[in-house]
Amino acid sequence: MTELAQDKMTTLREFMADAAGRQYSESYLIAVLHKAQELFGYLSREVMDEVANGLQVPAAHIWGVATFYHYFNLTPPGRYTISVCLGTACYVKGAGQILETLQQHLGIEVGEATADGLFSIQQARCVGACGLAPVMMIGDKIYGDLTPEKTVSIIEEHRRMAQKEL
């Protein structure tokens, strides 16, 4: 484990110790998993094992909760997380096609990350930019008035950006 990951794990343990001291401590499971995802970006087996020990909740139960809620990622997110809005306005304006383009271009499904770890795709339900529909977000930046071609060029732009940074 890297030093950074160690620090994160310490933060998580402190958070759990606080929860474990309270009444009905097992009911803090979802809050703890939120915290874990906030720290690590996703819920690895290692992290869920840690939560099982910290809260004394069986790992099978944690697995049930973590897989039930779409919010929890079970695989590491890509460097760029692409959230495609599938809200009503975007959907009417062809968001389905945008999503399909992304999936084809990157060769991954929603919830997955590319093998090089650069991109992952998520679905979003309205990001409050209906005037720009259809939209997607990469990180916290919004890209609007998308077409399949424009989508591909934005992705390739990010790929070049990442190559420069590395």
Added chain:
Amino acid sequence: MKKMISIFINDKEYKVEPEQTIMQAADKLGFKIPRLCYHPKLSIEGACRVCIVEVEGQRNFVASCAFPISDGMKIKTNTRQLRRARRDIVELILDNHPQDCHICERDGNCELQRLAAASGIRMRHFAGERKRYEQDLSSEAVIRDPEKCILCGRCVRMCSEIQQVHNLTQSHRGFNTVVTPAYNLPMAESVCTACGQCINVCPTAAFLEHNYTQELFEKLNDPDLVKVAQFAPSVRAAIGESFGMPIGSNMEGQLVAAMRNLGFDYVFDTQFSADLTIMEEASEFLHRLRNNGKLPMITSCSSAWMKCLEQFYPDLIDNVSTCKSPMSMQGAMTKTYFAQKMGIDPKKICSVAAMCCTAKKYEAARPELMFDGMRGVDIVVTTREIAWMIKSAGIDFVNIKPQQPDSPLGLSSGAGAIFGTTGGVMEAAIRTAYELYTGQTLVDIEVEGVRGLKGVKEGSLTMEGAEIRVAVAHGLGNACKLLETVRRDPQRYHFIEIMGCPGGCVGGGGQPYATINTIPLDDESLRKRAQALYDLDRGKTIRRSHDNPGVQKLYKEFLGQPLSDMSHKYLHTHYKPKLPVGIVPREAKRIEVKE
């Protein structure tokens, strides 16, 4: 007494006790509302909606398993709309099910099949998408077939509530919901103790034992092999059910005859090694008692319990007897003592065990139990598998002329017979330990205190003025309770028996499925099976393990004496912690493992 209240079922008034569900009240009044996910020993799930009834004033049908009665409640259980809704519900379950009944292992023994027939489904109205999953065949003992699963959740509740192993969960959601171990691990890598109780409560075939019948048929056809069988005490007490015999019929003689008919050259009895186990275990206990050894000593016969111990109670490993299980002792004696006596190359012996248990398949494959580079038992089949083989071979099991097991490893005392039920090992051990310790014969050998189906039983006896306190637990959940007591108060008991399955081996994960009028693992069935073994014990002249002349001869000719070097080589073993990180049942205690 509680004040009785009035309810109306199908317009007729009944006086019933308050504070129960509609289903509970209706059951006592002679109604049997169709049901699926409900099991009386498990928590209420309310998942399947098959048990719906109409309650006046309620907008929708309600699930009778989960809905409490109230004074003046008007309930209808059998209206046209209800029958139709129930039929649709079952039909929708069926639609997402393989519908390959005629090639399914549970054909004719499946609750879903019976329910479909009772609901009057005679044609398919729906044709939707069906879930697709690979079978999980990774485990030697318990396999998973999620396509057959109807998500009733009984296995999950059994595993967490009764057994407290918490291996299973319903993961994902909606159409993608599937019952899996944590992290979607294969069963072989999970914390599954292989007890097989998920199989017992599954209404379909989503959980099954790993079937070895084809391998066994192959071996039985191999003329170069010497095929040697053994069968567990509780197999004889239950196998009759697979052939329509009343629950609790002792079919020992028929089983021996049928197994010879199947092609076994020698049919021995695991009860012989149950007696052998008692010789070793009682001696070990007395050794610990006299030499200030680790107490309480805990029995080690149950393979599911042994895996549970290694995973969740590693701090108690030194408390557990080093004795192998009777099955493994029998296997070891078959390939050493018996092979030598008969001049057979042990490598040519195919050692087969018919067991009430799925975990025995796991145990037989454990590397720790090997000796001279061999497994003691090569193939383990469950009661269900051996029953099927007998049927498949065309043997008239019920009418076959009973036969005796072979000597020298087939002779047993009554103490060996009661091994198959909870409290039996303790009772058998007391009969022998008392005599070994005091030099006097225990007169009153039936130890009532350790019999019966109470979760944790306690008793005590006096040996030369010293009080020996004993406890017995059956089912891993009850074992957890007892072991927590031991952790808090290690002085409280001297000797503890633990069996992994409810009722002990008679309720094993490999026993025949519940038949049409019984509920899986109901107490009445367990009691009847146990009674068959107690009757067998009473019918024997020899009722103490140390009086078994076969065992005496074995010590004289081969082992020397209990706890000898030979005994340690072949009949004892050691267990090591297996710590599945993070996967803990409630209140489990972690210990540091020194690498």
